[in-house]
Amino acid sequence: MRALIVDDERLARAELRRLVAAHPSIEIVGEAADGEEALRLVEGLHPDLLFLDVQMPDLDGFQVLERLDDVPEVIFTTAFDKYALKAFEVSALDYLLKPIDPKRLAEALAKLTPPAPTSAPRQVFVKDGDRCWFVKVEDIVLLESEGNYTRLRFGKEKALVLRSLSALEERLGDGFFRAGRRHLVNLRWIEGVAPSVTGGLLLTMRGGHEVEMSRRRAQAFRERMSL
């Protein structure tokens, strides 16, 4: 796996590099000293794994993830940060406490699954207040526009992200269909389709959410599905 180390301290990066050297399956392809550099390197190098420091000047670890279109596997590293630890515990994200215990590092790496070669985004990072998630793209049921924000529904959860629905539509790609001005649905999660009173269609998503489609969008939907 190709990994990128993100940490604002040179000594911490060097130390992690030495620790990872014991794991030949992990190749360190780069190091970033702050959030901006991390964004550039992730877009350029497409690593499979990020070792990500939570506390950094300007952009912190969470903010970096929120800005990424395609989020690789992430292992957080932190010295001691009450708020971050809380987020980790709530969401069961994997994290390593500095100084890093080599055994804990081995356990965290063992949990990673080798990436399937694909060009589509694998997962997105969603943070809503204290809670955060890595959401697999195929698990997203429905996206609803809420002004500048978009509400993501996945599993039994929902979260607000600061992205427009159009930006997300562009990013998520083929498996999704724009059902109207306010809704983007995952085609895999549609359970039922019925004619609506206005002459369009009424989609029922697995999990019970209903989305109404205008006559015009229904026409596009029929064309798309008949292919």
Next chain:
Amino acid sequence: MPPVPRPSRAYLACQAAGWGVYAVGNVVLFANWGAPVGRTALVNALYAAWGALATHAMRRRILREDWLRLPLGRLVAHVLVASVALGIALTLMLVAILRVFRLLPPEAPFWVVASSTLFNMTILSLVWLAIYLGVGFVRRSREAEIAALRYDLAAKDARFGALQAQVNPHFLFNSLNGVRGLIVEDPPRAQEMVTHLSALLRYSLRSGEEKTVPLGTEMEAVADYLALEKLRFESRLDVVLDVPPDATECRVPPMLVQTLVENALKHGIGNRRAGGRVAVRASRHGAHLVVEVENDGPWIETGGGTGLANARERLRLLFGDDASLSVVAGSPDSALVRVTVPA
């Protein structure tokens, strides 16, 4: 029923003195009117002893029923009834004694003597009750005041303890992580850093023991702290320490300057990719010591701002209005925090 406490010495002395003065006064007065001194002395001694006994019984009742806790209306009612009851008890005894010793004035009708005695004895009882309860109330309010003071003191102590700055765990573990790396890269420097870290931790752990320390001691800890931060910031951190010898003996709360320097690094220099300079300057101005911490980088009042707020509160608890902590300059590219304490 609450147990009745043993009478205090002061109570016994007051009872003895009060009834003694009453009896002696009576004897003197009657002697002036030409009454036989021997007999009036005996009568008054008997009567005073009875009075002391009767009021002592009243004390027992007051304590049993905890009159000091009664609402005002009920207390007044109790006192009025009690003074009449005591008055009757005293009157009966007095009239009996006077009769036995044939001291009743022969010319006055018995009921006139009895009713005027009852009136006087009731007033006397009222005075006794007023004195006894008054002393009780004063004593109880003093005790309450002392309890409140003690409570205040304990609360202040606890608050001070909670405000006591400690080494920030995030800094501690980052430093340890850095040292772990240095052990491979530069062993002598790693040893040096372990020494700095030990000194700083020891200072921090002991900082709860004393409310103030000499500025010189605090500055040693600041130097340890900055040496460790240099490990993290590397060439990004530039340090200026300017503490003249006459300021090193002045006393400051432990970890105060350290907190300010940490704040300067965290919110000022830590957010600048190019790093910057932090300067600590101290000077004496008459009866005051002024310590300034200046850093490059913007002034950011962070969410809680707990570091500075705690430092301010600690100063207030220690020195009241004689100390201050203020953010003097909040320009876009430098920040200055000034602390003034009594020298």
